[in-house]
Amino acid sequence: MRISRLWLASGFLQSSFGFQFPHPLFERIQHEGSFPTANCQRQKQRTHSTTTLWVSELHVPAYAESKLPFILTEEDMQQLQQSNIHGGQLTLQRLQEQTYTANIDYESLIPYQDGFLLHKTIVPIFNAHECQQIIDEAEFIASQIEWTRNRHGNYPTTDLPLVELPQTLKFLKVALVQRIYPLLRSQFGMFLPDPNKLRLADGFVVKYDADQGQKELKPHRDGSVLSFNIALNPASEFEGGGTWFASLDAAVKIDQGEIVSHSSALLHGGHGITSGKRYILVGFVILEEYAPFSMRFYNQVRNL
Numbered sequence: 001m002r003i004s005r006l007w008l009a010s011g012f013l014q015s016s017f018g019f020q021f022p023h024p025l026f027e028r029i030q031h032e033g034s035f036p037t038a039n040c041q042r043q044k045q046r047t048h049s050t051t052t053l054w055v056s057e058l059h060v061p062a063y064a065e066s067k068l069p070f071i072l073t074e075e076d077m078q079q080l081q082q083s084n085i086h087g088g089q090l091t092l093q094r095l096q097e098q099t100y101t102a103n104i105d106y107e108s109l110i111p112y113q114d115g116f117l118l119h120k121t122i123v124p125i126f127n128a129h130e131c132q133q134i135i136d137e138a139e140f141i142a143s144q145i146e147w148t149r150n151r152h153g154n155y156p157t158t159d160l161p162l163v164e165l166p167q168t169l170k171f172l173k174v175a176l177v178q179r180i181y182p183l184l185r186s187q188f189g190m191f192l193p194d195p196n197k198l199r200l201a202d203g204f205v206v207k208y209d210a211d212q213g214q215k216e217l218k219p220h221r222d223g224s225v226l227s228f229n230i231a232l233n234p235a236s237e238f239e240g241g242g243t244w245f246a247s248l249d250a251a252v253k254i255d256q257g258e259i260v261s262h263s264s265a266l267l268h269g270g271h272g273i274t275s276g277k278r279y280i281l282v283g284f285v286i287l288e289e290y291a292p293f294s295m296r297f298y299n300q301v302r303n304l
């Protein structure tokens with residue numbers, strides 16, 4: 001499971017900015033059956049794991065803390081209005097009112113009930129400049145504190161949590177409200193008892209590097225209700241890559257700024273790259289106040 005089931009005191013990170021913040025240790029769930037080959041080819045057989053899956057705040061108290069850095073505060077709003085980067089039109093009330101709707105084209109895969117469990121946009125949700133700023137900040141911070149390699153239990157990624165990236169965090173808080181949550185609401189709203197309760201519980205930048213370090217991420221399920229990843233660098237900068245899904249037996253590929261979103265319970269992995277570097281921004285999203293639903297939805301999808 002890629003989101004924490006445990007809240008450990010040792011999960012406090014000293015940030016490079018001199019303050020401490022609570023940082024849950026995240027864990028990934030063991031997938032069922034045997035591992036596919038290195039490049040995430042089809043599983044030979046599926047057996048059912050007995051591991052308990054936790055995907056809500058009720059079951060994972062750490063989520064109550066880990067979601068907080070991604071929620072806009074009054075102070076954020078004051079700063080945004082002073083900098084006037086959004087034309088001074090933003091108010092906290094407006095941002096909290098769920099007034100935004102998705103205005104972006106996407107393709108849908110893996111039909112389920114009245115909707116689909118997997119989507120990919122066919123246009124960017126972040127522009128090239130925004131993506132590059134995130135990569136630049138991640139590499140700059142990594143030059144000071146190193147990429148982490150142990151945040152997610154059995155399935156670690158080489159990543160930096162967004163709470164370590166102050167500019168990206170500030171940008172993402174607004175982007176979540178204006179772009180990402182509206183998109184997820186339009187894609188998954190038919191499944192959700194209250195689509196306005198989506199909350200990011202963990203967000204991080206992942207780096208895959210064909211020459212050194214991590215090249216792939218083995219198949220797993222994330223410990224949240226919905227997961228997304230946004231491609232930060234152009235697809236022309238690496239070979240291979242994409243997000244592999246067991247039920248498609250294929251990797252879904254996107255270009256810079258585009259977003260893949262899916263039920264966290266789908267068995268998926270980071271398809272190996274054979275050259276270059278691949279950067280993505282990954283988010284794990286929970287549904288606040290709907291613990292029983294979240295668990296039910298997860299287990300239904302998982303057992304499809």
Ligand SMILES: O=C(O)CCC(=O)C(=O)O
Pocket residue numbers: 002157206217222229242243244268269270271280282
């Ligand atoms: O590399 C990818 O596309 C998938 C990443 C992923 O599944 C994760 O970070 O949980």
Ligand SMILES: [Fe+2]
Pocket residue numbers: 002220221222227268
């Ligand atoms: Fe994942």
